[in-house]
Amino acid sequence: MSDPDDEFADVPALAAASGVTDPLRASRQVVSTPGGDVAAIRWARADATGAGREARVTYLHGLGIDAHSFDATAVAVDLPAVALDLPGHGRSSWREDADYAASATAPTVLAALDALDVPPGLVVGHSLGAITAARVAALAPERVTGLVLVDMSPDFAQRAVDRIARALETEDSFASLDEVVDRAVEARVGDDRAVLLREARHSTVLGADGRLVRRHHFPHLPAGRTASVGRFADAWPDLETLAVPLLLVRGDRGYVSPKLHREFAERLPRATVVTVASRHAVQTQAPRELAAAIRTWRADSGLSDSVEEVTDPSSRSAPADEDDAR
Numbered sequence: 001m002s003d004p005d006d007e008f009a010d011v012p013a014l015a016a017a018s019g020v021t022d023p024l025r026a027s028r029q030v031v032s033t034p035g036g037d038v039a040a041i042r043w044a045r046a047d048a049t050g051a052g053r054e055a056r057v058t059y060l061h062g063l064g065i066d067a068h069s070f071d072a073t074a075v076a077v078d079l080p081a082v083a084l085d086l087p088g089h090g091r092s093s094w095r096e097d098a099d100y101a102a103s104a105t106a107p108t109v110l111a112a113l114d115a116l117d118v119p120p121g122l123v124v125g126h127s128l129g130a131i132t133a134a135r136v137a138a139l140a141p142e143r144v145t146g147l148v149l150v151d152m153s154p155d156f157a158q159r160a161v162d163r164i165a166r167a168l169e170t171e172d173s174f175a176s177l178d179e180v181v182d183r184a185v186e187a188r189v190g191d192d193r194a195v196l197l198r199e200a201r202h203s204t205v206l207g208a209d210g211r212l213v214r215r216h217h218f219p220h221l222p223a224g225r226t227a228s229v230g231r232f233a234d235a236w237p238d239l240e241t242l243a244v245p246l247l248l249v250r251g252d253r254g255y256v257s258p259k260l261h262r263e264f265a266e267r268l269p270r271a272t273v274v275t276v277a278s279r280h281a282v283q284t285q286a287p288r289e290l291a292a293a294i295r296t297w298r299a300d301s302g303l304s305d306s307v308e309e310v311t312d313p314s315s316r317s318a319p320a321d322e323d324d325a326r
Contacts, residue, residue, distance in 0.1 A: 061126055061127075064168045066091075138241065145245075151255055153261070155263055155264070251286070276293065
């Protein structure tokens with residue numbers, strides 16, 4: 001496991017892999033909200049004063065992972081940003097009621113963005129983070145200038161969502177980081193052991209018994225307790241009333257199957273859809289391709305680098321249709 005002092009030691013390597021010569025500087029910040037403490041990674045220019053107003057992007061990770069899953073993408077996008085550990089994940093507080101549905105956690109996300117002084121900008125969400133991002137946009141449309149969903153459609157089978165949550169709750173501890181990686185490969189989470197090892201380093205902590213355990217809340221619930229992640233289908237009204245540009249980036253081997261992709265495009269015909277070669281965790285398995293899709297869509301949608309004070313989201317034009325899905 002890495003020492004906390006070298007949490008961001010591999011950022012130069014991530015930058016080199018993306019051809020970024022002057023990468024953003026990463027730092028850790030924790031803010032208090034009525035919903036508990038929220039941990040964030042701030043991505044800023046080296047000469048930034050430390051105020052949150054420089055952020056242009058907010059990254060929200062998926063179920064069972066953490067803000068570090070967006071490190072390589074944030075470096076490649078190369079825009080000042082914040083990446084949050086969602087409630088119950090990473091270094092953020094656990095909820096006593098174990099309710100991690102978007103309806104429960106989106107207000108805490110918004111409170112954290114206020115505490116971090118993050119201005120209106122893009123919100124990029126993966127999986128559960130995508131559903132949460134849609135809820136954030138519905139609750140505070142003035143804060144969101146564009147929304148990016150990473151490999152998630154509200155039509156993803158709820159029984160599969162719940163099965164994943166139950167699997168996280170019953171996951172055994174690990175003897176070593178190599179065992180974390182081995183299990184991930186067996187579960188077909190990915191096949192790049194270096195990427196999986198990095199994720200394992202950040203997502204586990206040493207338990208009292210000397211074994212590694214996930215940082216997130218799910219495996220720590222008392223016997224007989226289960227967590228809620230909500231109904232993903234509830235995000236449809238949030239997305240259908242969205243008045244800002246919308247991008248879906250799906251992995252060709254991810255959770256948004258060709259059938260779900262077609263249904264998404266039919267229901268949200270003004271959205272842009274891009275497909276990349278990846279499994280579900282596009283931001284770790286294809287970060288450069290995801291970053292390129294975001295940057296291209298952002299330029300095509302007329303979203304600028306300046307802070308945008310959005311007072312009337314309905315006045316924004318929707319993006320032209322684009323679909324390069326395979």
